[in-house]
Amino acid sequence: MLRLVPNPHRPIMSEQPDTRLDEHALLQLIGEGDSAAFETFYKNYYPRLFRFILRMTHQPEAVEELIQETLLVVWEKSHSFNNESKISTWVFGIAYHKTLKAMAKSARRRNDYDIDEWTETIGDPTANPANNWENEDWLNYALATLPPDQRAVIELTFYHDLPYQDVAKILDCPENTVKTRMFHARKKLQVFADTQEI
Missing domain, CATH: 1.10.10.10 (Winged helix-like DNA-binding domain superfamily/Winged helix DNA-binding domain)
Structure with missing residues (x-):
């Protein structure tokens, strides 16, 4: 799968240093195709999703791809977020369902x-x-x-x-x-x- 962000741990270079956008503003910018906003969002969620998916699957080799799939949905469908929950709830919901599907496809028992x-x-x-x-x-x-x-x-x-x-x-x-x-x-x-x- 094509990586959306080459290195989630590298510092983000910005023309406006130290500008902190809230998640709603980031999501709106992502919906407009702003890759810098997506990179910030990605960097913020990567460690949280990594831990969550790893604890769910106990398959380190699957974590990276599942993070990519989760955040690809954020990139492609940010406009579908309806504000009925926290953004983090929406993102973890995507990750949870992607993870369950991946686990179901694997040959391992639960x-x-x-x-x-x-x-x-x-x-x-x-x-x-x-x-x-x-x-x-x-x-x-x-x-x-x-x-x-x-x-x-x-x-x-x-x-x-x-x-x-x-x-x-x-x-x-x-x-x-x-x-x-x-x-x-x-x-x-x-x-x-x-x-x-x-």
């Missing part, structure tokens, strides 16, 4: 991690060098035991500090469903924590 295997791997950092990045944080393992919808609720609530109302819009479900998913996710995480030496 719960493709085995807790027994993790317990053995945690004690042996050389057992699976490809996944050493996960071995450093037991929460990655715990979150991987959750179905994607529960994982998304935890991620959006605790790591992105979104209220249940916004999470419900992102996940396209009633707020009570979000609360139920949070309840079940917390129970599962507690069971996982009880089985680990933390």
Whole structure:
């Protein structure tokens, strides 16, 4: 896929230094085809989307493409944002649905991690060098035991500090469903924590 922004980490050069536009102004400029506004928007959302998608998929190789697909929608359909939610809610909703579709297309089962295997791997950092990045944080393992919808609720609530109302819009479900998913996710995480030496 063609990258829209060559390097999301490079500083943005602007003729108006230190001018900070709010997201609504940026989105309006993006709708007018302003690539500098898009680059600013991209840079602001890239780290947040990276963390969210990585926690959802546990597939580092898929994250970059999913970020690109999400922000391509922002570039192409900024005019379709209807102000019924926060811009961040709209963007994370796009990312969530793109991520779910990608996960459905993959050959992996939803719960493709085995807790027994993790317990053995945690004690042996050389057992699976490809996944050493996960071995450093037991929460990655715990979150991987959750179905994607529960994982998304935890991620959006605790790591992105979104209220249940916004999470419900992102996940396209009633707020009570979000609360139920949070309840079940917390129970599962507690069971996982009880089985680990933390």
